[in-house]
Amino acid sequence: MAMASLFHQSSKTHFYFALANVSRRSFSTLTTSFNSRTFKPLFQVRAVTTPTEAFVGFNEMVSGTQRKYFMLGGKGGVGKTSCAASLAVKFANHGHPTLVVSTDPAHSLSDSFDQNLTGGALVPVQGVDSPLYALEISPERTREEFHAASQLHGDKGVKNIMDSMGLGMLAEQLGELKLGELLDTPPPGLDEAIAISKVMQFLESKEYSAFSRIVFDTAPTGHTLRLLSLPDFLDASIGKMMKLKKKIASATSALKSMFNKGEPQRDDASDKLEQLRERMAKVRDLFRDSETTEFIIVTIPTVMAINESSRLCASLKKESVSVRTLIVNQVLPPSTSECKFCVMRRKDQMRALETITKDPELASLKIIQAPLVDVEIRGVAGLKFMGDLVWK
Numbered sequence: 001m002a003m004a005s006l007f008h009q010s011s012k013t014h015f016y017f018a019l020a021n022v023s024r025r026s027f028s029t030l031t032t033s034f035n036s037r038t039f040k041p042l043f044q045v046r047a048v049t050t051p052t053e054a055f056v057g058f059n060e061m062v063s064g065t066q067r068k069y070f071m072l073g074g075k076g077g078v079g080k081t082s083c084a085a086s087l088a089v090k091f092a093n094h095g096h097p098t099l100v101v102s103t104d105p106a107h108s109l110s111d112s113f114d115q116n117l118t119g120g121a122l123v124p125v126q127g128v129d130s131p132l133y134a135l136e137i138s139p140e141r142t143r144e145e146f147h148a149a150s151q152l153h154g155d156k157g158v159k160n161i162m163d164s165m166g167l168g169m170l171a172e173q174l175g176e177l178k179l180g181e182l183l184d185t186p187p188p189g190l191d192e193a194i195a196i197s198k199v200m201q202f203l204e205s206k207e208y209s210a211f212s213r214i215v216f217d218t219a220p221t222g223h224t225l226r227l228l229s230l231p232d233f234l235d236a237s238i239g240k241m242m243k244l245k246k247k248i249a250s251a252t253s254a255l256k257s258m259f260n261k262g263e264p265q266r267d268d269a270s271d272k273l274e275q276l277r278e279r280m281a282k283v284r285d286l287f288r289d290s291e292t293t294e295f296i297i298v299t300i301p302t303v304m305a306i307n308e309s310s311r312l313c314a315s316l317k318k319e320s321v322s323v324r325t326l327i328v329n330q331v332l333p334p335s336t337s338e339c340k341f342c343v344m345r346r347k348d349q350m351r352a353l354e355t356i357t358k359d360p361e362l363a364s365l366k367i368i369q370a371p372l373v374d375v376e377i378r379g380v381a382g383l384k385f386m387g388d389l390v391w392k
């Protein structure tokens with residue numbers, strides 16, 4: 001039996017209705033480089049419309065103009081990008097200037113929106129009611145920039161780039177290490193460090209201040225957990241570096257005072273380390289602030305995916321990251337036909353869904369079931385359609 005016949009008839013009508021109603025308003029094609037020195041807000045925040053119908057969960061997510069962050073993550077291929085992109089479209093269509101960020105090195109935002117959003121800069125998404133920008137954080141591209149700078153200007157070039165990313169203090173602390181050589185075998189966590197530095201830019205740059213909703217399409221589970229635990233790890237490392245520096249500094253100043261009775265020297269390096277530490281603390285606090293940040297786990301109704309989601313949920317809770325919602329995507333809609341394959345598959349999915357209710361990590365979450373549809377979710381129209389099914 002063709003997949004098409006699994007599609008719920010009313011949903012199909014709904015889809016074409018959605019297609020016909022998608023606004024095609026276009027935005028200026030302004031793209032903004034991260035390294036831009038002139039910080040101007042890209043646009044002003046408009047009044048946000050709050051739906052009055054039965055949008056219980058989404059109602060809470062959309063209300064208020066205070067900035068909120070939503071991180072969507074889960075196992076590879078379950079529909080993270082489709083869910084993240086559809087949420088971003090829905091926020092924008094409810095009046096929120098929205099930014100959707102991909103931290104997955106294998107980006108699929110461009111494929112999902114069916115628009116070219118590559119380049120590692122803010123790119124406007126066409127076809128939504130309020131400004132929606134996409135950003136694919138590209139560690140590979142940054143690494144290439146590092147290499148080029150290293151070849152042209154040696155370690156000084158690499159340090160300049162790190163400086164422009166807000167990681168200059170870290171570069172200084174790496175001191176005599178051959179940064180160029182380090183890049184040939186990037187240490188684990190470098191991709192996440194790059195993603196974190198971008199998060200720091202969100203927090204500090206006026207350019208990003210107008211976005212009231214920021215949706216992260218994260219990389220599959222392992223990467224994401226490293227990303228979330230990095231601020232703590234760096235904070236601890238910086239703490240150790242500072243202690244060491246203080247010891248060296250007090251020994252040095254004791255020596256200096258023996259020979260030179262002049263003014264005590266200001267310790268610039270320690271000041272900068274302290275600044276970096278404060279920035280890391282801000283990122284960590286942001287991830288853990290349940291008022292502003294929420295992690296939404298996306299899964300599919302298979303025992304393997306649900307088990308992984310349970311482990312992800314436990315790890316997120318350990319990191320004190322707020323998790324309230326689990327999306328079970330690609331659930332087969334009820335079928336009136338006698339297709340054996342469909343009946344078996346649906347039974348199997350029902351068994352997997354049962355395991356959620358018994359899972360100690362997942363049972364307490366709000367469960368959203370999103371149906372498997374018979375068309376690929378692509379383009380703003382498709383994402384709007386998916387958004388209306390998922391985000392209610």
Ligand SMILES: Nc1ncnc2c1ncn2[C@@H]1O[C@H](COP(=O)(O)OP(=O)(O)OP(=O)(O)O)[C@@H](O)[C@H]1O
Pocket residue numbers: 075076077078079080081082083104106108220329330331370371372373374375376377378
């Ligand atoms: N509910 C659904 N019904 C039908 N197709 C879907 C559904 N959800 C997602 N898809 C399709 O499944 C494919 C994978 O989806 P998506 O790229 O969103 O997954 P992902 O978890 O982000 O993948 P990756 O881990 O590779 O980034 C896409 O072709 C998408 O259109």
